[in-house]
Amino acid sequence: MGSRRRKLPRLLRIARLGLLLAPAAADLQAREPLYGVLDDPGLLACEQQYWRGETAAAEGCYRSLSGSAGSLGIRAEAVWALGDLQAANGLFQQAVNAEPQNALLRIRWGELFRRTYQYDEAYKLFNEALAIDADSAWAKIGAAEAAAEGNGDPEEINGLLASVVENGLAPAGARLRGLLMLLHNALRDDEFDKADEILPEARRVAEEGGLSQLELHALEAAKAFMQLQPYQRFVDRALAENPAYGDAWAIPGYYAMITRRYRESGDFYEKAVALEPKHWQAHLELGQNYLRLNQVTKGVDHIETSYAGDAFNPTATNLMRMLQVFVNDMEVFNFPDPPEGPFPALSLRLDKKESDVLKDYVRELTEASMRHYGERYRFTAREPVVIEVYPNHEDFIVRSIGMPGVGLLGVTFGYLLAMDSPTAHPRGEAYHWGTTLWHEMAHVYTVEASNHLVPRWYTEGIAVFEEWRSGPTPGRKIPLNVYQAMSEGKFLPVASMDDGFMRPSYEDQVIVSYMQGGLIMDFIALEYGVEKIVDMLYYFRDGKPLDVAMPEVLGIDTDTFDKQFKEFIDIEYGKLLRNLPGWQADQKAAFEALEAEDWQSAVAAGQRGVVAFPDYVEPDSPYVALARAYSRLDDTDNEFRTLETFWQKGGYAPRPLLTLAEGYTARGNSEQAFEVLKDVVWADPFSQELHLKLGDLYLAHDDPALALREYQVLLALNPPDQAQANLKIATAFDALSDRDSAMQYLMQAIDIAPTYREAQALLLKLSRSTAADAAASAP
């Protein structure tokens, strides 16, 4: 945009490019009401036509205005309404140059920047306006919206909002915009009581000011939908005022989307774009929604439509880039193939570079989870479960929420879940893909079984509980910062658990809430039985809130539950929490001693650490330091015993487990070595050593089919020892009596390493078998 320069983050820079290249569109586009900010009669006449849904007449009106000899600012508004944002920008620039002390021009220019998603620039313009007119409510509300959309400081935003909403002398339109913003916030946070307080005030302000109530009606529809109330009448009211008002459906569509009711959200957005085909944001949300429902073709169509209409939108730009990955880099595997019914039970969408490594393991774990969750939650999947695994974390995030830079690992949309591949994280990091998959699969069942009505904290609590109870590496795994929060009494009352996810008040509160949710479920399972967790889920499905469900299912109210849960936490962790600082000191000392190569001190600190807190088995556990110190002291017995305890308690760090498997093998206990190695698959399936060892063990256990799988994965990982990998595959095929395939891989091995004695021996064996068969079949 012309002369205004600023540093842009990478993805916004793409949007900026879009801005420069966007064609000078010149037809009527979705816009926001003026709410009285301008009083030019010519412009207002056009606006009235537009907001009555008389789009053809409005377009003609704006066109006439844009070519008139009126003020630069009004001509800018007209060409903006017609969709030529570049021209509007140029006219605003000229207007501001001509009238540098006109705050209103800067405010409207700022609104244009907001419209093009350049919130920092918009925020600056609103503040420039405030420097000219410190009391301008329009500048304040603009700044508040720009700051909110640009993830600004919440305190500042609230301050700006309050200064407008609570100011009876502020223009009604500005106050209404403030109230609408508060209303949106209340609905986003499920604060319906607060919304009920805001709504009458907003209506009163709108009526007294003679302002459009279209958005209010749409928000009332959204609120009713969220509260499982009839909502159509609110939509009808909006459409009675403006039959072409797409937001009548798009706003409820948004709230359906953020409450994970994707089917309804899609229906609403479909209606929105039918009413207002140039509602580019609605097309974008609809496209994303179709992708979440695994309707890829429709999803791509709507995202492309949105991008073509509004190339300024960074989410559209990011999604367009992600679609290239989606279409070009990913491949789909269906199971069973062909399906036994109308659709496959499971579809995997994997990156082509990784599918040979991941496919079988993702399938195995997903199918195991489907059996487990189906039985536990008394629910059978009615659609294919779709798993998408992304090697690039940012692709996964853009696919999930449209914008990068968020630290999620997996996201579930009904029957579809997307997650990071193990390769999305550096080797050695604590990312456990198997647990992530298990966690997300729990959501598939709890969300679908409850018809998407399960509270956020409840489904997260179940997912964490299932990680600990039934996941690939069971055992409670709680990060250190959560213990810290626990010791500081930061756990929430059960009735307020959603606040921890939706309105976190301190940095770690979301992760603390995950863990508290898991502990709550663990407590219910231990004290009341796991069935009660499931029973309560179905109460939610039936629209009953927690304060109804809990007394009926558990026989206690939420206050009593909180008391019992606190006692449970005291029993489970009281001693540990009291000694937490000492334990943390030992844990730190153990690793520091390792760094200093002071093995004896590492052993001493590590031993104190594991005695004080034997259940802590994260990768920074004292077990890991202790085992490493024993290893350096050549004390293999104690190293083995330490790692064995670590594993038995749920430790999952791949390198220590590979060492443990070696220890079991050295002690002749191949069964346990097997179990350990299978656990490593869920943490680090890209370890070549793992697949070689597993393949050998399967072969030794007379299971050549699984040995073959492991060796094929080994080869897919492109190991340095290609000859060995090919020979291993050939050996497995030979054990499966598939001589042709064995020969194919064997010749690869021999071509690489002709003097490889083991390969030579297998060639001799196969050749003799072939000769024997030929002799036997000879007449």
Place this chain on the structure above:
Amino acid sequence: MTKTRPTALRHACAALALALLATPPVAQAALYISIIEGLGGMPEYAADFRSMREKVVAASESMTDADKLFTFSGEAATRTAVLGHFADLGKKMQAGDRAAIYLLGHGSFDGETYKFNIPGPDLTHGDLKDVLEKLPGGTHFLVSTGSASGALVEQITGAPAPRDDAPARPAARPAADAAAESKYLLIAGTRNGNERNATQFGRFFADALTVTEADLNKNNSISIQEAFDYADGRVSAYFQDEGKLATEHAQLRGDGAAQFNLSRLNALQLKTEIAEASGDDAMTRLIERRQQLDAQIEELQLRRNSLSSADYLAQLQSLVLQAAEVSEQIDAARGERDVIKPELDLEIPAGGGLGQ
């Protein structure tokens, strides 16, 4: 009943015989190996360097005659002695001979001069560059495993060291580029002179010369490339296992690393086999026969580009089967196997694998 060799195998053997007749005699180029153990500075490093030297000496003994293997360690490893040795070597070596130089120890780099730390005055990059330039013969090999050794490579080749954030060895770099970059085969334990911590690379490189895991083409020999790949991989695994950021990134420059062997893993085994077979003519003949077959396989590999794929595979398969049969007979003769089939009785399809 008399069994005859199947026609295809007879043809393959005939082709092999012709090929052998046509093979020109290979000139016996000599390999001169010089091993210089630097100062440890601390007992644990001194022990490490000693252990590395012992492994490299053992490996080198499998590659060359005792009069072509030179070791400098302790107080004897002075600049004067080392440079005097190379001056002598320059007089002995012939065109076609090759030199392998191991620098096992710490290095330092002050921004201008690389120094390999030995008793008294250190060896500088200028000394070492001069040594390489003055030695007669073909492509020589020098490895410096220690700290700051990347600076030595930079100074010898004149090519700038990789930046700290650059990959040490670009994947699939064309051989022509690698050759143009250095007329010598050079390995350094670090990517430049800024990586100054004591390195892990040396001990893994020495290990590589003695372990079968490093022998990726299973020819019982460890090439420079194989030793480098093994050590480089182990260094990466070491830092990952320790949960530390890697403070060293090894590099390999020059062409022909896969063809330059540093160790024969089966040399001792062969000596033992021959000693055990002493007085047992049949066993001696079998061992010699297998050695011949291995040599023929190696020779066939060298001629690969002059053969069609089908011919190559047919000849290779024939030789491999014969070698396998002989190995089986050796094993059986030692009582390690139960059954010997005395004669090949195989149908080998021309131009492809069995059963294809």
